Amino acid sequence: MTDMKDILTENKVEYKNTNSPAEILIECTSGTHKDHNPSLQYNLEKNIFKCWSCGFHGGQKKFLASIGIYQEVFFESKQTYRIEKLKRRLKGITETDITRLPPDKRPVLGSFKNINKGTLEDFDAFFTLEYGLDDYVCIPVYQFGHLRFIEGRNRFKTEKKPKYLRRPVNSRVRDILFPLDKLDQKQHLIFVEGIFDMLNLWQYGINNVVCIFGTQNFGKDKLELLEKIGTISVVLFFDGDEPGRISAKKISDMLERINIQTNIINLPDGVDPGMLSENSINSYLRIKNDRN
Numbered sequence: 001m002t003d004m005k006d007i008l009t010e011n012k013v014e015y016k017n018t019n020s021p022a023e024i025l026i027e028c029t030s031g032t033h034k035d036h037n038p039s040l041q042y043n044l045e046k047n048i049f050k051c052w053s054c055g056f057h058g059g060q061k062k063f064l065a066s067i068g069i070y071q072e073v074f075f076e077s078k079q080t081y082r083i084e085k086l087k088r089r090l091k092g093i094t095e096t097d098i099t100r101l102p103p104d105k106r107p108v109l110g111s112f113k114n115i116n117k118g119t120l121e122d123f124d125a126f127f128t129l130e131y132g133l134d135d136y137v138c139i140p141v142y143q144f145g146h147l148r149f150i151e152g153r154n155r156f157k158t159e160k161k162p163k164y165l166r167r168p169v170n171s172r173v174r175d176i177l178f179p180l181d182k183l184d185q186k187q188h189l190i191f192v193e194g195i196f197d198m199l200n201l202w203q204y205g206i207n208n209v210v211c212i213f214g215t216q217n218f219g220k221d222k223l224e225l226l227e228k229i230g231t232i233s234v235v236l237f238f239d240g241d242e243p244g245r246i247s248a249k250k251i252s253d254m255l256e257r258i259n260i261q262t263n264i265i266n267l268p269d270g271v272d273p274g275m276l277s278e279n280s281i282n283s284y285l286r287i288k289n290d291r292n
Helices: 004-010 060-066 079-094 117-122 195-202 220-229 242-257 278-291
Strands: 015-017 023-026 040-043 048-051 057-059 136-143 146-154 164-167 188-192 209-211 233-236 261-264
Touching (some): 004 023, 048 060, 146 195, 188 195, 195 209, 220 242
Parallel strands (some): 188 209, 188 233
Antiparallel strands (some): 048 057, 146 164
8 A cells, every 4th residue: 555645756746744744735736827836735634635826626536637647546544644643732732831931931121122121011021041941032922812832032143042942842833923812903914924023013003913923834724814803904014035025925815815905015135024113114004005
């Protein structure tokens, strides 16, 4: 017996693993569009697939036919994937104690990375000697009243430790728009990539901004969340570089497909929202409003 990964390898069809042992990503095989960033999701446990770009979907036989295989293929038991999923679930349970604020939590008493003291206090920023976060300014990330994880930003310019550190390490961000709980209205949102981009806008009174935790973490879970909270328009305010511009166009297309109006703000090369002054932020947002 075999599985879909073996079939793909034998037929030289590239795929990408995901955080789930039962799911892989493949460039769409429908033949209707170019798909440089794989958008076809194949579930190895259920043997079903869907392209989140064009909607091409179906079961094992339909997918195999799309890559030129028409004979019947017998796949191995689903039990392998179920066992792996159970292991990951149990691992998550054992890590739940980490998703609590440390008892030695000490407040940040000054500004950090141009974020003023008041804003850091609003978001309960703290220092701690626990969880390996002793060199980090920490922001607790809540959603729907639950602490999801702690996001740490290194205080020092050093390559010995990563710039960002998250606890628990494998925390899921694909369904997080932060700080959703603090927003008075959720119909019109501004998306930024990083948490300090969000804090910079927030301190200047832009209180409909949310951090998506990187453009690669935007997909169906966040789309479903936006539909649930009733969002009708989004401004994409990403970093001024090629990946940021490509991601903005891709995410804009995803949002427009579920009838969420989008506007893209293109920043100059090397500029990100976290380094902009209040006047610059307001100027870019005015440009966006002038286009509407």
